[in-house]
Amino acid sequence: MGDYPVLPAKSLKSGVELHKIVDENKEQLLGQKCIEKFGGVIPFLLKILSIAKALPLQLHPNKDLASKLHKENPKQFTYDNHKPEIAIAWGHFEVFAGWMPTSEIQALFDSLPPLQKFLPNKQAKCDNETLRSVVETKLKPSDESIKECQRELREIPRENYGKHTYVLDILPRLQDQYSIEDPANLVVLLYVPGTPPPLFSTMNFLTLPASSAIHVPADCPHAYLSGTIAERIARSNNVLNTGFCPRASRTNISLFTSAH
Numbered sequence: 001m002g003d004y005p006v007l008p009a010k011s012l013k014s015g016v017e018l019h020k021i022v023d024e025n026k027e028q029l030l031g032q033k034c035i036e037k038f039g040g041v042i043p044f045l046l047k048i049l050s051i052a053k054a055l056p057l058q059l060h061p062n063k064d065l066a067s068k069l070h071k072e073n074p075k076q077f078t079y080d081n082h083k084p085e086i087a088i089a090w091g092h093f094e095v096f097a098g099w100m101p102t103s104e105i106q107a108l109f110d111s112l113p114p115l116q117k118f119l120p121n122k123q124a125k126c127d128n129e130t131l132r133s134v135v136e137t138k139l140k141p142s143d144e145s146i147k148e149c150q151r152e153l154r155e156i157p158r159e160n161y162g163k164h165t166y167v168l169d170i171l172p173r174l175q176d177q178y179s180i181e182d183p184a185n186l187v188v189l190l191y192v193p194g195t196p197p198p199l200f201s202t203m204n205f206l207t208l209p210a211s212s213a214i215h216v217p218a219d220c221p222h223a224y225l226s227g228t229i230a231e232r233i234a235r236s237n238n239v240l241n242t243g244f245c246p247r248a249s250r251t252n253i254s255l256f257t258s259a260h
């Protein structure tokens, strides 16, 4: 719901699109402050989502990147704005959001020597740069290596997953919803092709009870898995999808990894 030109809200009575109504009644509907700050448009969108199948693994570019992308490709990036969002759970809501702290990922690199060969050099610490290159590697492996890793993952005994046993519950579901070739399964989990299967995840997995909320800032990777939510979003629909979506929509992998 909103006056964004893509799927705009309409008046129930007249069928007139909301942006036309707002345009003709700016002072009354928006007020002077809002007009000055946001240029005479409703600055946010409201969405009610009932999610049965995971939504794409994605992020919304920050203002600078959004305006650059809009200039270069206005067809795909239809507005020059960022898109931070707040999602309020109406019931049990499952979400992957943001990377785990690099210190935690570092501890995993330290305790699992085979992973160390993927560090840019032996002394490298798991900082943002290292994480970026690991994620990029995970988004680009061949279908075969993705499949193989996910088969192996399903076979690891539950007790080996420590506090990350939810992986075993979620993975088969995501594989059924999309495919065993979908690389997003490997991004939410820390996996590097050619290493033993991972025993942990890369992204924070959250389950929110009704009435709690999550703020997802610009540039923050996220995948909403299930639940009914109300979302308030800055006025934009710019998105970089990299998984849990058809192959053709898995665009901009390098932008995705360089944006955060």
Ligand SMILES: O=P(O)(O)OC[C@H]1O[C@@H](O)[C@@H](O)[C@@H](O)[C@@H]1O
Residues within 6 Å of the ligand: 047, 049, 055, 056, 058, 085, 222, 223, 224, 231, 233, 237
């Ligand atoms: O309305 P569409 O484009 O299907 O997106 C639905 C929602 O998906 C989520 O994952 C969010 O990150 C939102 O920004 C978005 O509003």
